[in-house]
Amino acid sequence: MNEAVELIIPVQSDLVVLARLTAATVASRAGFDVEEVEDLRLAVDELCVSVVNGSGSGRLNLTFHSAEGSVEVICVLDGPFTSPDQAENGYGERDLSVRILDALVDEHGEEMGDSRRRVWLRKRSLRHQGS
Amino acid sequence: MDQVFGVEVHDEDGLLRVAVRGEVDMATAPQLRESLYDAVDRSAGPVIVDLLAVTFIDSTALGVLIGALERSKARDAELRVVLNEARLVKIFEITGLTELFPLFPSIAEAVAR
Numbered sequence: 001m002n003e004a005v006e007l008i009i010p011v012q013s014d015l016v017v018l019a020r021l022t023a024a025t026v027a028s029r030a031g032f033d034v035e036e037v038e039d040l041r042l043a044v045d046e047l048c049v050s051v052v053n054g055s056g057s058g059r060l061n062l063t064f065h066s067a068e069g070s071v072e073v074i075c076v077l078d079g080p081f082t083s084p085d086q087a088e089n090g091y092g093e094r095d096l097s098v099r100i101l102d103a104l105v106d107e108h109g110e111e112m113g114d115s116r117r118r119v120w121l122r123k124r125s126l127r128h129q130g131s
Numbered sequence: 132m133d134q135v136f137g138v139e140v141h142d143e144d145g146l147l148r149v150a151v152r153g154e155v156d157m158a159t160a161p162q163l164r165e166s167l168y169d170a171v172d173r174s175a176g177p178v179i180v181d182l183l184a185v186t187f188i189d190s191t192a193l194g195v196l197i198g199a200l201e202r203s204k205a206r207d208a209e210l211r212v213v214l215n216e217a218r219l220v221k222i223f224e225i226t227g228l229t230e231l232f233p234l235f236p237s238i239a240e241a242v243a244r
Contacts, residue, residue, distance in 0.1 A: 013156070013157040013158040014158040016156060016157060016158065017154070017156070017158070020187075035218075038218055041187075042187070042189060042222070045156060045187075045189045046189060046190060049156075049157050049189060049190060049191060052157065053157070092194070093190045093191055093193070093194040094190075096190035096193050096194065096226050096228075097189075097190040099225060099226045099227065100189075100190060100222065100225060100226060102225075103225035104225075
């Protein structure tokens with residue numbers, strides 16, 4: 001199986017739940033177990049938080065690419081973005097977000113452009129590792 | 132379990148318990164911040180943060196808890212987090228917050244400390 005699902009939502013914190021719901025469905029269809037589905041749900045939330053936090057308007061374009069045992073999520077912000085301030089104690093929300101992503105997915109990254117911010121992640125199911 | 136967010140503050144013999152339920156994310160965290168900070172500010176003793184009915188937390192929610200912890204420390208008070216869902220404990224562990232927060236598996240144990 002190879003599927004792509006797109007979700008476009010306005011930059012609103014109360015709509016990020018739609019990204020989580022989509023993530024759970026896509027992960028489940030890709031054969032992830034219950035814990036991995038929850039991992040991806042949280043990871044996608046963190047992806048959205050990282051862009052919504054620095055923007056007040058625009059829209060989020062999320063693309064979920066899935067194959068058997070793996071999911072890639074790309075989140076593009078079309079709209080203005082400013083990097084939120086980092087906390088000095090190392091426990092700022094951005095820092096926490098990175099720690100969560102480091103622990104829950106195989107790879108994640110971000111790219112900044114003049115008017116676009118792109119963040120992404122990839123996660124493979126442990127059951128499908130090596131297959 | 133109910134995913135709809137809610138927060139209530141209970142005064143139990145002078146001990147404030149902030150009972151949270153549902154999903155705590157960037158949309159609902161501001162409500163948690165308001166209730167929690169208010170409880171910390173008016174409590175004369177430790178504040179119990181009851182997360183037993185919480186179904187989801189993210190970095191935004193953790194940020195609120197850290198803010199409340201710093202606020203309570205400034206008042207020489209204590210914040211005790213009650214949590215027994217393995218999935219949520221895991222999030223505290225991977226972010227290193229188990230070093231900051233005393234976690235209790237039940238309200239009775241948090242009160243008895």
